[in-house]
Amino acid sequence: MLEIKNLHARIADDGTEIIRGLDLTVKAGEVAAIMGPNGSGKSTLSYILSGRDGYEVTEGDVVYNGESILGLDAAERAARGVFLAFQYPVEIPGVATLQFLRVALDEQRQARGEEEMTTPAFMHFVKETAARLRIDMQMLKRPLNVGFSGGEKKRAEILQMALLEPKLCVLDETDSGLDIDALKIVADGVNALRSPDRAFIVITHYQRLLEYIVPDTVHVLYKGRIIRSGDKSLAHELEANGYAEVIADAA
Amino acid sequence: MPAIQETVDRVRMIDIDQYRYGFETTIPVDKAPKGLSEDIIRFISARKREPSWTLEWRLDAYRRWLTMEEPSWARVDYPEIDFNDIYYYAAPEGISGPKSLAEVDPEILRVYEKLGIPLHEQEILAGVETRIAVDAVFDSVSVVTTFKQELRKAGVIFMSISEAIREHPELVKKYLGSVVPTTDNFYATLNSAVFSDGSFVYVPPGVRCPMELSTYFRINERNTGQFERTLIIADKGAYVSYLEGCTAPHRDENQLHAAVVELVAMEDAEIKYSTVQNWYPGDKQGKGGVYNFVTKRGDCRGDRSKISWTQVETGSAITWKYPSCILRGNDSRGEFYSIAVSNGHQQIDSGTKMIHLGKNTSSRIVSKGIAAGFSDNTYRGKVSAHRRATNARNFTQCDSLLIGDKCGAHTVPYIEAKNSSANFEHEATTSKISEDQLFYCLQRGIPEEAAIALIVNGFVKEVLQELPMEFAVEVQKLISISLEGSVG
Numbered sequence A: 001m002l003e004i005k006n007l008h009a010r011i012a013d014d015g016t017e018i019i020r021g022l023d024l025t026v027k028a029g030e031v032a033a034i035m036g037p038n039g040s041g042k043s044t045l046s047y048i049l050s051g052r053d054g055y056e057v058t059e060g061d062v063v064y065n066g067e068s069i070l071g072l073d074a075a076e077r078a079a080r081g082v083f084l085a086f087q088y089p090v091e092i093p094g095v096a097t098l099q100f101l102r103v104a105l106d107e108q109r110q111a112r113g114e115e116e117m118t119t120p121a122f123m124h125f126v127k128e129t130a131a132r133l134r135i136d137m138q139m140l141k142r143p144l145n146v147g148f149s150g151g152e153k154k155r156a157e158i159l160q161m162a163l164l165e166p167k168l169c170v171l172d173e174t175d176s177g178l179d180i181d182a183l184k185i186v187a188d189g190v191n192a193l194r195s196p197d198r199a200f201i202v203i204t205h206y207q208r209l210l211e212y213i214v215p216d217t218v219h220v221l222y223k224g225r226i227i228r229s230g231d232k233s234l235a236h237e238l239e240a241n242g243y244a245e246v247i248a249d250a251a
Numbered sequence B: 001m002p003a004i005q006e007t008v009d010r011v012r013m014i015d016i017d018q019y020r021y022g023f024e025t026t027i028p029v030d031k032a033p034k035g036l037s038e039d040i041i042r043f044i045s046a047r048k049r050e051p052s053w054t055l056e057w058r059l060d061a062y063r064r065w066l067t068m069e070e071p072s073w074a075r076v077d078y079p080e081i082d083f084n085d086i087y088y089y090a091a092p093e094g095i096s097g098p099k100s101l102a103e104v105d106p107e108i109l110r111v112y113e114k115l116g117i118p119l120h121e122q123e124i125l126a127g128v129e130t131r132i133a134v135d136a137v138f139d140s141v142s143v144v145t146t147f148k149q150e151l152r153k154a155g156v157i158f159m160s161i162s163e164a165i166r167e168h169p170e171l172v173k174k175y176l177g178s179v180v181p182t183t184d185n186f187y188a189t190l191n192s193a194v195f196s197d198g199s200f201v202y203v204p205p206g207v208r209c210p211m212e213l214s215t216y217f218r219i220n221e222r223n224t225g226q227f228e229r230t231l232i233i234a235d236k237g238a239y240v241s242y243l244e245g246c247t248a249p250h251r252d253e254n255q256l257h258a259a260v261v262e263l264v265a266m267e268d269a270e271i272k273y274s275t276v277q278n279w280y281p282g283d284k285q286g287k288g289g290v291y292n293f294v295t296k297r298g299d300c301r302g303d304r305s306k307i308s309w310t311q312v313e314t315g316s317a318i319t320w321k322y323p324s325c326i327l328r329g330n331d332s333r334g335e336f337y338s339i340a341v342s343n344g345h346q347q348i349d350s351g352t353k354m355i356h357l358g359k360n361t362s363s364r365i366v367s368k369g370i371a372a373g374f375s376d377n378t379y380r381g382k383v384s385a386h387r388r389a390t391n392a393r394n395f396t397q398c399d400s401l402l403i404g405d406k407c408g409a410h411t412v413p414y415i416e417a418k419n420s421s422a423n424f425e426h427e428a429t430t431s432k433i434s435e436d437q438l439f440y441c442l443q444r445g446i447p448e449e450a451a452i453a454l455i456v457n458g459f460v461k462e463v464l465q466e467l468p469m470e471f472a473v474e475v476q477k478l479i480s481i482s483l484e485g486s487v488g
Helices: A042-050 A074-079 A097-111 A119-132 A137-141 A150-164 A180-193 A232-241 A244-250 B002-013 B038-047 B052-066 B106-114 B121-126 B148-154 B161-167 B169-175 B186-194 B435-443 B448-459 B469-482
Strands: A002-011 A017-026 A031-035 A055-064 A082-085 A168-172 A199-204 A217-222 A225-230 B029-031 B090-092 B132-138 B141-145 B157-160 B199-203 B212-218 B229-234 B239-247 B254-257 B260-265 B270-277 B289-300 B306-313 B318-321 B324-327 B333-342 B347-356 B362-371 B376-385 B393-402 B408-417 B423-432
Touching: A002 A042, A017 A031, A017 A042, A017 A055, A017 A217, A017 A225, A031 A232, A042 A055, A042 A074, A042 A082, A042 A168, A042 A199, A074 A082, A074 A097, A074 B435, A082 A150, A097 A119, A097 A137, A097 A150, A097 B448, A119 A137, A119 A150, A150 A180, A168 A180, A217 A232, A217 A244, A225 A232, A225 A244, A232 A244, B038 B052, B038 B186, B052 B186, B132 B157, B148 B157, B157 B161, B161 B169, B161 B199, B161 B229, B169 B229, B186 B260, B186 B289, B199 B212, B199 B239, B229 B239, B229 B270, B260 B270, B260 B306, B270 B289, B270 B469, B289 B306, B289 B333, B306 B318, B306 B347, B306 B469, B324 B333, B324 B362, B333 B347, B333 B376, B333 B469, B347 B362, B362 B376, B362 B408, B362 B448, B376 B393, B376 B423, B393 B408, B393 B448, B408 B423, B435 B448, B448 B469
Parallel strands: A031 A199, A031 A217, A082 A168, A168 A199, B132 B212, B199 B229, B212 B239, B229 B260, B239 B270, B254 B289, B260 B289, B270 B306, B289 B318, B289 B324, B306 B333, B318 B347, B324 B347, B333 B362, B347 B376, B362 B393, B376 B408, B393 B423
Antiparallel strands: A002 A017, A002 A055, A217 A225, B029 B090, B132 B141, B157 B199
16 A cells, blocks of 8 residues: 655755655555654654655655655645644634534545535534544534644544545554543544555554554664564564664664 | 635636626716816716705815825825826716616626626515615716615615715704714815715614615726715614625726715614625736725714624725724724735725723724735724723724735734723734644645635634624635635
């Protein structure tokens, strides 16, 4: 589904190189965890995959479902099924969450040449999905993320993920700022979305989240490259020994 | 939701020059000679078959105007206006006042049709559309007023001011100039001398006007100024909601629009006045566009009366306007809700005045300014409490949103309390559409133009809620169109 080949990327403004020859393959149905110490390029990777402005790819390619997506803007990638769950979801004052969801869904469907969803069908879809994620419909009447607690914000992200039905989901440190109950709800939401035709890239600093979202593969990102890959036992090893050993081995 | 979809579709359809009311119509016209003099004023007055008191009133204003100077305190910049290079009267030939629909030149009806303004009563009556009585003003004259008979049954007088001067001189004489005196300011005085047409509304005691009233102003003729005069009176316990809309064709030269609107609310009366101003704003380089120099004022003359201004300003090259409330009656209330959108080279200096004179008077100001392109957007407001105005209360909230880094937003509040029991609150914020917000929307599949429309509509939501329902949707579209091309 996703193939990242020898990717090099830098910050457009000052030319700082962040990604330095990254290779990664994620298959449909796979949950790949990306772990790494602070400053290793985890968030940058999520931005480059989702097409945020301000980064320059200097070498390599990102191939998604057989086509390079580097020439597409963020909205076009989203319409093709790339979804990023934000570490810090953004507030949009005055725009009800429900309204935002409707616009996003309509835009994506339109971009894919699909028919617009009728209002009753949309409402039914939202109610059902929200109930599954234990989200109160009242919350969806409030402006998007404005005054939401940390847990509510992350749940709203997962709700969007469930409604937009993406093919490639990138979760950027979704566990940060969550207590254990909220973490479980988010993980349950993600697990419910696991399917043979959908892949996940779970970016996290800690092993904790991976107890609830059990990955198929674990990759250690350091200084912009994957320095080691393994199965879920690698996460446990990191938890026990820290990053230092893996880094030393790779050096 | 569907409205936003439509907005986006429409924005997509529109090319760089997004003003869609810019068409020009060729209609035979009856014009006064160019320039301004006592003779021209006599010409206008004669064309309107006015009684002698009105002519004297005009001449008196004109003589005073000659001694006045154009104000220069506003934060706007424009070349000097040659007041002798303007036509002060232009009327579609053969029309000196409103007629029945059957008599109106079909070409004019087509103009309003193109603007999406319903004038055919039968169609409206038969259909599901909301019923709104419309007074259509084309250049200097009112061409048609709908639903007059039905309103008459309720006792409501709704007609052009020219007609009212002839048919209800006692009412006009009593109230005209009683809120905005002829001596008020340069443009108001000019208007008093040369005012062309506008609407007159009188709602008798205890009557709730059975439908929305509305006036649509259209400047069509080249080099022609529009000087409308509107007078609305809500007698004791009456209620009326009124909406005005304005458009003009694309012109390379600037057009002058200097209107005066006076509102009078007697005891327990309420007037709700909404404006959707979409005069031609000029082209990308700032060439052409309407100079909108307007004096609007409401007098809460009776106890417990209420006047509410809601304005959506998206057009005009220059806007200079401060719809105000004089809170004379005890326990009276004034409100001002404003959305001012500027793009390209537009300049807006707008706000309100809340003059608290009576006891226990209250006022509320919510202003949302959105600046994009190279535009300048200033909120200027005054809140004052007179010595006798015990317990005057005001709440002001002034928010500015900047799109891009070549535009400016300014807030100039004046607060004056001569009474220690006054309680005035002022809140102001300035923000930008952040790169984070845009990326968040893009990541969810919402393209940039649609994302900006969504964020801006969220920003102005509080004010949109104050507009009559039917117009709120239209206004959302209008705002998006005005901001087309503001990024990238």
